[in-house]
Amino acid sequence: MDMLKTGWNFFQNEVLGMAWLNRLIGNLINACGLDATSKIGGSIQFFVYDTIKIMVLLGVLILIISYIQSYFPPERTKKILGRFHGIGANIISALLGTVTPFCSCSSIPLFIGFTSAGLPLGVTFSFLISSPMVDLGSLVLLMSIFGWKIAVAYVVLGLVIAVAGGTLIEKLHLESYVEDFIRGGNSLDVPQEELHFKDRIKYAWEQVLATAKKVAPYVLIGVGIGAFIHDWIPEDFIVKVLGTGNPFGVILATIAGVPMYADIFGTIPIAEALLAKGAQLGVVLSFMMGVTTLSLPSVIMLRKAVKPKLLGIFIAICTIGIILIGYFFNAISYLLI
Template identity: 90%
Template structure:
């Protein structure tokens, strides 16, 4: 059993966490005369290490996930979802959301397409919630930073929010609060061309390049913020605002995430730095969920498709769900970290 644990720890710290890279960068910077124990040197090391680590993991993950996603084009996804009913359909929609676009703004066009195709409104909202919040990339990235227990729980609870949220919206019968041009749209059932292995690899590589180009600025900004928090903001301040001493830390973190626009890749370095400084786990994860699911640009885009009442209910369900999950993680942090 100890051997298995040792192998797992090695995979998590050296392969996923790429600790060897951090040590290598630290040695190189010290050799160049930059003291990595100081604020400037520490910030430079954090920035270089996290940027390389996230972009490498990003490339590998997008390649794998996009290859899987090539089997689920919109028409096929619509057909799969159409076979299920009730809570089962919400569960399948939430799971399919894990292999689709990585940010909420990218998910909204698919949400509109599914709604136009006549899929139940609650099912499409389960997809919309899970797609940016709990994609497969988040599982691997969270494992590299927080360990497998936190990563698995984050994904499971994110899926629960998606299923419960979609089910509640379905029970409230809010179909009339979808904009008319979407409800009355006609969709064509276009036959899907079967792709060969080379086609799927080509598609996946194109997705790697396109996603990396789109995500890179947010990664750099996120890593920059993380480096600043990591080496320049006093630990006492972080603990006071986001630590155990502030019972409203989860709520503050969730609200703070809303005006931002980033995906899981851009929020990881900020979350990593906050946790290292003493912020509670639930506070950090609530911030990540708030940014990825309720970012202001995505809310503005969604408003074009749904009326204010439905939009407000969607925001309320997600916000309450995220806050509950945050306090849950705070309560069990000592067990899983």
């Protein structure tokens, strides 16, 4: 048992967490005449280490996930979802969302396509919530920084929000609040060409390049903010605003995350730095969920597809769910950290 635990800790710290890379960068900074424990040296170390680690993991994860995704083009996904009914359909939809686009704006065109194809509204909303919030990449990246307990809990509770939110929207019968051009749209049942192994690898590699190019600016911005928080913002300030002394920290973090636009890869470095400075676990994860699920650009895009009442209900469901999960994480954080 001890050997298994030791092996897992090595995998989590040295393989996923790339602790060896952090030590190497620290030694290089010291060799260049800077002190890696100073504010400037620490900021450089944090920025270089987190940027390389996230981009390397991102590339590997996108390659694997995109290969899996090649088996689930929109038409096949629609057929799979069409076989299920009730809450089972919401669960399958949320799970399929974990192997699809990495940000909320990328998920909306698929949401529109599924809705136009006649899939139940609750099912499509379960997909829309799940897709940016809890993809497979987030599970591995969260494991590399926060450990497997937090990563698994984050993904499971994110799926709970997706299923519960979609089910509630289904029960409210809000189909009339979808824009007419979508409800009246036609979906062509185009036969899907069977891809060979080389085709799938080519597709996956193209997705790696395209996604890396798209998310790189947000990763750099996120790591830059994380480096600033990590070495320049006083710890007592973070604890005062986002620590146990502020019962409204979860609400503040959720609201603060909404106007931002980034995927989970850009928010993880910020969350890492906030947690290291003393922010509560639930506060940090609520911020991540708010950014990835309710970013302002995605809300604007979604407004083109649904009417204000449905948009408001969607935002309210996600916001309340994220806040409740944030407080839940705060309550059980002693079990996870």
